[in-house]
Amino acid sequence: MITTDGTNSLRLEFIRSRAKENLEAPENLNDDAAAQAMKFHQGIPGYQETPLIFLEQLSRCLGVKGIFVKDESKRFGLNAFKGLGGTYAMFRMLCAHLGWDPKDTAYKDFQGDGIPQKLSQITFITATDGNHGKGVSFGAKLFGCKAYVLMPGGSSVHRAQAIRDTGPAVVEITEKNYDETVRLAWEMSRKRGWLLIQDTAWEGYEEIPYWIIQGYLTMAVEAAGQLERRGIAPTHVFLQAGVGAMAGGVTAYLMNHYRQNRPAVMITEPEAAACIFLSAKAKDGRAHSVEGDPQTIMAGLNCGTPCKITWPVLRDFASGYLSCADSVAAFGMRRYAEPEEGDEAVISGESGAVTLGALALVLQEKAFSRQKEQMGLGKDSVILLINTEGDTDPENYRGIVAK
Numbered sequence: 001m002i003t004t005d006g007t008n009s010l011r012l013e014f015i016r017s018r019a020k021e022n023l024e025a026p027e028n029l030n031d032d033a034a035a036q037a038m039k040f041h042q043g044i045p046g047y048q049e050t051p052l053i054f055l056e057q058l059s060r061c062l063g064v065k066g067i068f069v070k071d072e073s074k075r076f077g078l079n080a081f082k083g084l085g086g087t088y089a090m091f092r093m094l095c096a097h098l099g100w101d102p103k104d105t106a107y108k109d110f111q112g113d114g115i116p117q118k119l120s121q122i123t124f125i126t127a128t129d130g131n132h133g134k135g136v137s138f139g140a141k142l143f144g145c146k147a148y149v150l151m152p153g154g155s156s157v158h159r160a161q162a163i164r165d166t167g168p169a170v171v172e173i174t175e176k177n178y179d180e181t182v183r184l185a186w187e188m189s190r191k192r193g194w195l196l197i198q199d200t201a202w203e204g205y206e207e208i209p210y211w212i213i214q215g216y217l218t219m220a221v222e223a224a225g226q227l228e229r230r231g232i233a234p235t236h237v238f239l240q241a242g243v244g245a246m247a248g249g250v251t252a253y254l255m256n257h258y259r260q261n262r263p264a265v266m267i268t269e270p271e272a273a274a275c276i277f278l279s280a281k282a283k284d285g286r287a288h289s290v291e292g293d294p295q296t297i298m299a300g301l302n303c304g305t306p307c308k309i310t311w312p313v314l315r316d317f318a319s320g321y322l323s324c325a326d327s328v329a330a331f332g333m334r335r336y337a338e339p340e341e342g343d344e345a346v347i348s349g350e351s352g353a354v355t356l357g358a359l360a361l362v363l364q365e366k367a368f369s370r371q372k373e374q375m376g377l378g379k380d381s382v383i384l385l386i387n388t389e390g391d392t393d394p395e396n397y398r399g400i401v402a403k
C-alpha cells in the first residue's frame with residue numbers, strides 16, 4: 001500500500017449532518033426525469049455506458065466491502081462527465097426553440113428537412129473552467145450550432161485548446177474569476193441574442209440549469225443499474241462539488257431511487273473553494289459564497305457560489321461535508337494511477353480523484369478514525385465514487401502522478 005506523508009499536509013475537515021429521512025426529494029430529479037435524459041443520450045451516435053470499476057483489492061486493504069468507481073473519463077470521448085448535462089440542456093433548448101415536444105423527439109430528428117439550416121443560426125454561450133465548455137462545444141458540433149466559451153483568468157491553455165478541438169467553439173480566456181466570468185457570459189448573451197447555457201442557477205435563471213442537472217442523471221442511472229446487476233446497493237456515495245449542481249442532482253436522484261434504503265452522501269470540495277462546506281457550517285440554512293479568487297489544482301471544483309437549485313438538496317440530504325487540501329486530490333490521483341495488485345488502474349484528474357483521496361485517508365489513517373466512525377464506514381460499506389474526469393490537464397496530471 002502507498003504510505004502517506006503524514007496527515008499534516010494531507011489536510012481534511014469533516015462536518016457531519018443528519019440527512020432528513022422523511023423528506024421527499026425533488027420530483028423532477030427522479031427516475032422518470034432521469035429516464036428521459038438517458039433516452040436522449042442513448043440516441044447520440046457513439047453512446048456507450050461508462051464502466052463501473054470494482055477496486056476489489058483496495059477495498060480489501062482498506063477494510064470495506066466494496067469501492068466502485070463510475071469512470072466518466074470514458075464519456076463520449078470527452079474525458080469528463082460534463083457533456084451529459086450540456087448536450088441534454090441543448091436538446092431541451094432546441095426543442096423549445098422549434099416548438100417540439102422533447103418526449104417525442106430524438107437526436108436524429110434534428111437532421112430532418114430544413115432543420116440543420118435553422119440550427120446553424122444559433123449560438124450558445126457559456127462560462128467554464130474547462131469540462132462544461134468541452135461539453136458545450138461537443139453539443140454545438142452534434143446539433144450544428146455555434147458556441148462561444150469564456151474561461152476565467154489563469155485557465156489552463158491545454159483546457160482551452162481541448163474545447164476548441166472538441167467542436168466549433170470560439171474560446172476566450174478572461175481576466176476575471178469564475179463567478180465574474182459567468183456574469184460576463186450572461187451580459188454577452190443579452191447583448192448579442194445568444195443562448196446562455198450555464199451549469200449553475202441563480203434567481204431568474206433556473207430552467208436551463210435544471211436540464212443540465214437532469215442530463216447528469218444518466219450516469220447515476222447507469223451506476224445504479226450496474227450495481228443492481230451485481231445484486232448490491234451503495235451504503236455511501238462520495239460526490240465532488242464545484243457549485244454542487246452535479247452533486248445535488250445525483251443526491252436527489254439517489255434519494256428518490258433508493259427511497260427505502262438511502263445511502264449516506266458525502267459532499268467533497270477543495271478547501272480553497274468549499275462553498276457548500278461553508279454553507280453547511282453556517283447552519284442558517286442559506287447558501288454562502290467564498291469570496292476572492294480561490295486557487296486550487298481542482299479546477300473543475302473551483303467555484304465560489306453554490307448552485308441555487310441544488311443547495312437545498314445538499315443541505316437536506318447530505319450526511320456530511322468534506323473540505324480537502326489539494327494534496328488530498330493528488331493523493332487520490334496517485335492511488336488511482338498506481339492501484340493495488342489485481343485492481344485496474346484509473347486515469348483520474350484533480351477534480352475526479354479527490355473523493356478517493358478523502359475516502360482512502362479516512363479509512364487508512366488513525367488520525368481520521370473519529371471521522372470514519374461518524375461517516376458510518378466499516379466492513380459492510382459499499383462505496384460509490386464517480387471519477388468525473390480523466391487527465392483533462394495532461395501536463396499537470398503527469399507532474400502530479402510522477403511524484
Ligand SMILES: Cc1ncc(COP(=O)(O)O)c(C=O)c1O
Nearest residue numbers: 131242243244245246300388389
Ligand atoms: C471534473 C469535474 N468534476 C466535478 C465538477 C463539479 O460539478 P458542479 O460544478 O456541478 O459541482 C466539475 C465541474 O465543472 C468538473 O469539471
